[in-house]
Amino acid sequence: MKIVVLAGGRSPERNVSLSSGAKITNALREKGHAAVLIDLFLGDTLSDVHTVAEVFQRPAPAADYAISEEIITNDAIDALRTDATKGLFGPNVLEICTAADIVFLGLHGEAGENGKVQATFDLFGICYTGSDFISSGVTMNKRLAKQLLLQNKITTAxxxxxxxxxxxxxxxxxxxxxxxxxxxxxxxxxxxxxxxxxxxxxxxxxxxxxxxxxxxxYIAGREFSVGVLNGQALPAIEITVADGWYDYEHKYQDNGATYQTPPQIPAAVHQQMQAMALQTMAALGLTNYGRIDFLWDGTTIYVIEGNSLPGMTPHSLLPQEAAAVGISYADLCEQIIAGKLAQGKV
Ligand SMILES: Nc1ncnc2c1ncn2[C@@H]1O[C@H](COP(=O)(O)OP(=O)(O)O)[C@@H](O)[C@H]1O
Ligand SMILES: [Mg+2]
CATH class of the missing domain: 3.30.1490.20 (ATP-grasp fold, A domain)
Known part of the structure; x- marks a missing residue:
């Protein structure tokens, strides 16, 4: 299959996205797909190819991008662009995505996660992984998401x-x-x-x-996350930080947090969390895959938020949860694509 892995973009999570994107691209290559990593914001000059189709025959990208400790600013991202293009889509991005069988969205934050890229792709007839534009937008907005949770009687702080x-x-x-x-x-x-x-x-x-x-x-309790893949809840993962809370550094730096999946919690609590993850996906309209974050204070389970494009970096939670049930990283990427294609085009 010809697959564009779309990453980068213009958001504080640009570097996280590039790290996810490189890993996804390499995994899909291992599976024999013609996968290519494209940076949404910087685009592609196509200087090394004669036709767009040849992009898919390029050599694999570097194995991994390191995630810098500093959060990149939009001004710094703007300075990376050397051409005169305006707007979020860099040169030739739409052309290359149109030539793909599916676009794997490796974006995080802002336009990649809030539905705007998804809406653009709908208008151009480009097929992409993950949820549609409206549920992405609602999920990204913590106020709207919490309103939907409460309407659906899902406990949240x-x-x-x-x-x-x-x-x-x-x-x-x-x-x-x-x-x-x-x-x-x-x-x-x-x-x-x-x-x-x-x-x-x-x-x-x-x-x-x-x-x-x-x-x-503030909910004082243990933190968990439950990934959902094609309608099935994966095992929960418990996140423990030795000092402070689960902030940016703890999320992305080596040894920032420790993770356990499946977690050591009563089976009934685990089942309830998985059921709440599926209810939250439905309440927010999320399909294909997603991840729901939880806090448990020993009595009540609270949904913190949903994630329509969960991280796929080496430290990310969804890949760890999938591994706990024998789904390798590359299989996870393939199952996301297969699940989306089974839903029909866009
Ligand atoms: N109500 C809360 N009580 C305690 N900790 C919280 C609460 N909300 C969020 N957190 C902590 O902050 C982290 C990030 O919050 P979250 O709402 O998931 O935002 P983000 O979209 O940045 O992941 C959570 O993983 C959790 O550790
Ligand atoms: Mg979160």
Missing amino acids: RYATVKVGQATPKLDFNFPIVVKPAQGGSSIGMEIVYDQETLVAALTTAWQFDNEVVLEE
Whole structure:
């Protein structure tokens, strides 16, 4: 199959995406596919080929991209582009994607995850992995997602929202409070605050990433995530951090966190978490694959959020959960594609 693995893009999670994308491309190559890694934002000059079709015959990319500890800014990403192209799609990206049988979305954050790329592909008749544009958009917006969870009676932490420059609303929960940009990812722009003074500072930080910020009741408990692949819940994975919380550094640096799948929790709790993962997928409209994050305080299981394009880096949770049930990384990539193609075109 001719497959474009689309990665990079223009978001603080650009480097995470490139790391996922290189790994996905190499795995699909191992499986015999003509897979090619394309950077959504930088595009491809096609200087080494005569036709778009020849792109799929290129040699494999470097095995892995390292993820830098620094979060890349959009200004720094803009500086990487040397041509005069405007917009998110770099040169020839749409042409190359149109020539593929399917585009594997290795994007994370902003346009790749919020449905805009998916909507563009719908208009161009390009087939892609993962969920459609509307459920991607809803899932990416933590306020809309929480509204849907509550409507569907799925337990989630209490919350309020505050738009840029607005006063903090009266909250029906106490400190500590989790401050999150409504549309973010990888814990970027997030803080856990313990008093009014740090709340004000954290809001200023979070507003740099989004005009709207979600304030959430802090749930003290153990953290888990459950991947869903083609309608089946994978085993949960427990995430433990030795110090602090599961922020960007803990997510992507070696030894940042320890993971256990299947986790050591009562079978009934595990089953309930898996059932809640499937309910959350349905509530948010997610299909093909996704991942739902949880906190369990020993009594109640809370959904933190859904992820429409879960990370596929070497440290990522979904690949570890799949491995726990004997699905290799390359098989996981192939099953995502097969599941999407079985749903019919776009
Ligand atoms: N209500 C909460 N109580 C305690 N910890 C939380 C809460 N919400 C989020 N966290 C912590 O912050 C991390 C990131 O939050 P999440 O909502 O999943 O945002 P992101 O989209 O950045 O992954 C979670 O993995 C968890 O460790
Ligand atoms: Mg998360």
